[in-house]
Amino acid sequence: MPKETEVLALFFQSTSTPEKSPQLKYLENLATGKLVHMRDGNITLYKRERSKQWQMRFRLYDKKWHRVSTGYEDLEYAKKKAGDIYDRARFMEELGLPPLNKRxxxxxxxxxxxxxxxxxxxxxxxxxxxxxxxxxxxxxxxxxxxxxxxxxxxxxxxxxxxxxxxxxxxxxxxxxxxxxxxxxxxxxxxxxRGWLSDKHPVPRLGTKGEKSTPRPAFTRKEIDYLLEFLKTWSQGGKTQEAHLGRLLLRDYIEILMATGMRHGTEAFNIQWRHLEWHTDKSVRYLRIWVSGKTGPRWLIARHEAVPVIERLKSRFTEWDHLTLDQLLEEKSDEFLWRHPNGERPYDFVSSFKWLMKDSGLLLSTTGAKRTMYSFRHTYATFSLVEWGMDIHTLAKQMGTSVQMLERFYSKLTATLAAEKLAG
DNA sequence: GGCTGTGCAGGTACCGATTT
DNA sequence: AAATCGGTACCTGCACAGCC
CATH class of the missing domain: 1.10.150 (DNA polymerase; domain 1)
Structure with missing residues (x-):
């Protein structure tokens, strides 16, 4: 009894025409052995024009077709491999996992x-x-x-x-x-997702990049000069907007220098209700509630901050009838950093750049560019060197860890320790 | 020798800010 | 607005010491 494919081959030899329909082409391929079915038609082996290896497509319970190469030129090997791939895929499907290697x-x-x-x-x-x-x-x-x-x-x-x-x-x-x-x-x-076994070792990306460099601080001489410079500089400004920006920037910088708080979210979002008096051993301190990168905390401002907020208040005529104490009692929701017309500056960056340019303090002696963060570093340095603050208090005040401070300021503390040790 | 707590160093994930 | 950087918190692995 002749095989089915042989019969078909005979049939097509006699009836083939120049234009073949897809169905005819399919039957012809089947007849000539270019297409091989397995497993109740759930696997089809075929060849592609540019490859000698048998390719397979197979259908799973989800009725979707998947395609993959068997990697073999020999049909018998390819069939065996196809069976293995199919069984594995079925198994993966039962486990609810994707059946094929993913890219x-x-x-x-x-x-x-x-x-x-x-x-x-x-x-x-x-x-x-x-x-x-x-x-x-x-x-x-x-x-x-x-x-x-x-x-x-x-x-x-x-x-x-x-x-x-x-x-x-x-x-x-x-x-x-x-x-x-x-x-x-x-x-x-x-x-x-099960596309990769958790036993499969994943090669890791390298991370050995350039070391970051800390932002430069100001020296005592530079900061004294800058604060003096700001007095006149803040009176200027070509437009009203620029002038208001300069006034606010001066206050902002002085507050940064009096508190060591982070420039940005932490400082920028302070409201008047976040300021209050704190009395300790009959000395009155200004304390500020800030919330930023490392969560909320209270910090104590140096006394120099008080005239700054007095000055800030004085620009708001609607508060003329209040003393500073009364204003703080009011717990106002108004933001600290805003202009008398109620608008808030977008940020202090552009006016800061102008200030650095005009004062000539943009670059440190090592050539590093100053940024707003430089005030925070300056504060930390002064706290340790000039004001004799211990590193734990400083860490708490600045909302950072002792470890981090030590990493940046260890040179300073070493010098300090030497001074103390030498008496 | 193996187990467990502790402290340190370095690795990793992420946030907030600046620069382009 | 997107790309990139500086910095912090948390995690992990390891050495060491003390204990069973």
Whole structure:
């Protein structure tokens, strides 16, 4: 009894026409052995034009077709391999896991979806925005088409070279850490989804970048000069807006120097109700409730802060009938840093830049650029060196750890200790 | 020898800000 | 607005000491 394929071959030899319908073509392929079915039609083996190896497509219970190469040119080997792949895929399907090896871009895309949905639902972190852009700009372009299981140390090394070229400069350590985290998130998600076994070693991205340098502080001489300079500078300004900005900046800087608080969210969002008097051993101190990077805390302002807030108050004519004490009693919701017309400055950065330019204090002796953060460093330095504050009190006041202070100011404390030891 | 607590150093995740 | 950087908090692994 002749085989089915032989009969079909005979049939098509006699009836073939120049134009073949898809069905005819299919039957012809079947007849000529270019197409092979297995497992009740759930597996089809076929060849592609540009490859000698047998390819397979297979259908699972989900009715979806998946495609993969068997890797064999010999049909018998290919059939055996196809059976293995199919069985494994069925097994994975039963466990609720994806049946095939995934490429990096699948995991990257899924990671992005997860990060974005967290952001949309308000549970995401700020850094997720960075992760998404790292995935888009660096990780997917390089690793996208590679299989998750195939990425190795060699790829990592090549990636780092590629990234360095793309960025055209040396990356800072902290930037590399951001990339590192984004990369790990992609692999973590792949493991979580079962696209990669948790036994599979994931090659890690390097993080040995440039060390960050602390912002420069001001010397005592420089700060004295600056505060003096501000008196006249704050009277100027080409436009009314610029003038108001200068007035406010002067107050702002003096408060930063009197408290050591962080420039930015911490200082910027202070309201009048956050100021109050605090009496200790019959001395009255101004204390301020701030909330920022390291959570909320009380800090004590140096006495120099009091005339500053007096001056600030005096610019608001609606408060003329109140004394400072009465104003503080009122617990006003108004922001401290605002103009008499009620508007808040966008930030102090641009007026600060002008101040540095005009005063000539932009660069430190080492050539580093001053920023608003320089006042915080200056405060820390003065506290330790001039004002004899102990490092624990300072840490509490500044909302940082003793460890961190020691890291930056250990030279100062060493000098101090020497002075004390020498009597 | 193995277990457990402690302290330290370095690694990792993230936040807040500046720069472009 | 996007890209990047400076900085902090938390985590992890390891050395060491004291104990069973």
């Amino acid at each position: 990096f871009d699948s995991a990257a895309e899924a990671t992005k979806v997860e990060l974005q949905s967290d952001l949309d639902n308000g549970v995401g972190k700020k850094i997720y925005v960075d992760y998404i852009s790292v995935i888009d700009n660096y990780l997917t372009p390089f690793f996208g088409k590679k299989h998750l299981t195939n990425i190795n140390h060699q790829d990592i090394a090549e990636y780092e070279v590629w990234r360095a070229e793309k960025m055209k400069r040396k990356l800072m350590h902290s930037t590399m850490m951001t990339h590192f985290s984004a990369y790990n998130r992609v692999f973590d998600l792949a493991i979580k």
